[in-house]
Amino acid sequence: MPVHKPGSRLYGSIKLRRFKGKGSGHKSIHSDLNLTPMIDMFSLLVVFLLQTFSASGEVLFMREDIRLPEAQNWTDLARAPVIGISMNIVTLDGSKIADTAELSLAAANPTPGANPYLVPNLASSLEVLKDGYIATNGREKFLGDVIVQAHRGVDFPVIWMVLYTAASVGYDNVSFAVLSTGSGAKFLPKGGGGGAP
Amino acid sequence: MTVSVGGGKGGKKSVNADLNLVPFIDFLSVLISFLLVSAVWTQLARINVTQKSASGGAPSDTPLQNNPDQLKISVAISDRGFVLQTGPIDKQQIDKKGTEYNYEDLLARLQTIKESNPDKEDLIVGAKMGISYETVIRTVDYCIKAGFPSVTVAPADEIR
Numbered sequence: 001m002p003v004h005k006p007g008s009r010l011y012g013s014i015k016l017r018r019f020k021g022k023g024s025g026h027k028s029i030h031s032d033l034n035l036t037p038m039i040d041m042f043s044l045l046v047v048f049l050l051q052t053f054s055a056s057g058e059v060l061f062m063r064e065d066i067r068l069p070e071a072q073n074w075t076d077l078a079r080a081p082v083i084g085i086s087m088n089i090v091t092l093d094g095s096k097i098a099d100t101a102e103l104s105l106a107a108a109n110p111t112p113g114a115n116p117y118l119v120p121n122l123a124s125s126l127e128v129l130k131d132g133y134i135a136t137n138g139r140e141k142f143l144g145d146v147i148v149q150a151h152r153g154v155d156f157p158v159i160w161m162v163l164y165t166a167a168s169v170g171y172d173n174v175s176f177a178v179l180s181t182g183s184g185a186k187f188l189p190k191g192g193g194g195g196a197p
Numbered sequence: 198m199t200v201s202v203g204g205g206k207g208g209k210k211s212v213n214a215d216l217n218l219v220p221f222i223d224f225l226s227v228l229i230s231f232l233l234v235s236a237v238w239t240q241l242a243r244i245n246v247t248q249k250s251a252s253g254g255a256p257s258d259t260p261l262q263n264n265p266d267q268l269k270i271s272v273a274i275s276d277r278g279f280v281l282q283t284g285p286i287d288k289q290q291i292d293k294k295g296t297e298y299n300y301e302d303l304l305a306r307l308q309t310i311k312e313s314n315p316d317k318e319d320l321i322v323g324a325k326m327g328i329s330y331e332t333v334i335r336t337v338d339y340c341i342k343a344g345f346p347s348v349t350v351a352p353a354d355e356i357r
Binding site for chain 1: 221245338
């Protein structure tokens with residue numbers, strides 16, 4: 001900022017127009033709004049959002065008590081019954097089926113004479129779902145798809161009990177819900193990776 | 198915004214035309230709003246496993262991979278690490294690196310097996326008591342990465 005020699009100054013409160021700076025008419029109050037950067041930004045945003053857009057919709061809802069494991073070799077989700085396994089409870093499509101701790105205990109200390117892996121409540125609920133599906137869509141369309149949405153810290157025996165029970169009533173095409181991190185699976189089974197139930 | 202189509206000379210009607218940007222900006226705004234509302238920020242996906250019982254029966258009612266002509270490949274997960282078994286004799290122990298499982302070594306060995314058996318697609322992953330679900334999923338993930346997309350999951354003591 002330049003330093004000026006002190007001298008006489010006209011205060012702003014003194015209304016002597018002829019002493020003030022001269023201007024040629026009024027300055028226009030219209031100004032052009034430059035729309036080019038805004039449209040550029042909009043276009044980039046649209047391209048980005050279209051790339052991340054998923055047309056398959058929400059098959060699965062994130063639950064606060066379930067932290068899913070991550071996987072790089074994944075495939076897209078398909079609609080199927082969802083068995084949720086948190087550290088506390090096991091659910092089927094949101095309805096409580098059993099306590100995880102009880103299942104873990106049952107797996108560690110099997111009752112003599114009983115099937116150690118079968119979860120009766122889960123089996124009966126899955127049977128009801130299966131019968132309903134077959135009654136609506138026919139037996140040949142039932143592929144036995146089920147999604148297991150389990151917390152990453154759950155012990156494997158609990159998972160196995162759920163898989164065993166599901167397979168015992170015909171749900172043997174199991175998908176594990178994961179958080180996708182890579183670009184997806186390069187190798188797929190020759191018979192296909194399952195589809196809608 | 199003005200679009201210039203050509204120079205107009207004196208006496209002629211100007212060939213400059215204004216492009217109306219308002220509908221375009223409206224459309225973009227609506228599109229962005231829709232995409233933002235319907236955006237899925239957490240990418241949920243699945244990895245498939247096949248249970249050994251293909252129809253009806255419970256998994257342990259039938260023995261695992263009982264076809265004698267097929268090469269049996271299994272990965273057993275224990276507290277010490279992995280045991281990679283190829284056929285009835287070949288057993289390879291892959292120890293942990295500190296507290297972490299050595300997934301890279303498992304991947305390398307599985308890829309070697311895949312190179313010598315390119316048509317082989319199925320494999321069994323077995324886990325012992327106390328192994329976490331995350332470890333099983335990561336192992337299955339590496340098996341698929343190595344070229345074995347048909348993975349069966351079972352308890353380790355059922356792999357025979």
